[in-house]
Amino acid sequence: MSDIFKALSDPTRRSIIGLLRKRDLTAGEIAEHFPQAKPTLSKHFSVLKEADLIQGTRVGTTITYTLNVSVLEEALCAVMTTFKINPKQ
Amino acid sequence: MSDIFKALSDPTRRSIIGLLRKRDLTAGEIAEHFPQAKPTLSKHFSVLKEADLIQGTRVGTTITYTLNVSVLEEALCAVMTTFKINPKQ
């Protein structure tokens, strides 16, 4: 729970999620979208993996990341029920 | 946006929000629910205020905190639309 919010609290990581929402991407493809060094991005990946928001599968030399939409969905629903919020949409 | 997630990423602050969901409470009343020292809680209050999740109004010597439900609501809706998630509830 804390992990998910911590993961979402960084703009870079939210952008990564935004990219993965459209389609799966390799670590290298994601890195091209950001000015930060690759090791820095790699750390962001592990934070997102830690929160179970993304998944990485190695195919040969490249690792493709996939968004774990259901986790994000469930986390937000959990918050809404905890705080008794009715989503408007 | 980041402020809201950062605020929500701490369990103590989520608990504070949980308490305020039931009814408004003074800083002292909130502090009674937690083992931390009052200044520590006060810092949490300011983080929550920074994120505009709560509001404090002074009445005499006491400050009563109120949950800003709409901000929380809007923040979560913003995330859902950004990530194109359909809430189940």
Add this chain to the structure above:
DNA sequence: CTCTTGTTTCGTCGTTTGGCTAATTAGCCT
């Protein structure tokens, strides 16, 4: 085996966070 590409680990630096105690402000009451 060696080279190249893609990715992660390591070590470091500066900043932020969460906690504390001590000091300060703000308001009320004699």
Add this chain to the structure above:
DNA sequence: AGGCTAATTAGCCAAACGACGAAACAAGAG
């Protein structure tokens, strides 16, 4: 004014975070 209570601010510490460069580690290609 002086004292009391409620709450915040100030200052400090240890741990965690975000960033980097350099080095190490796959996995395939030549």
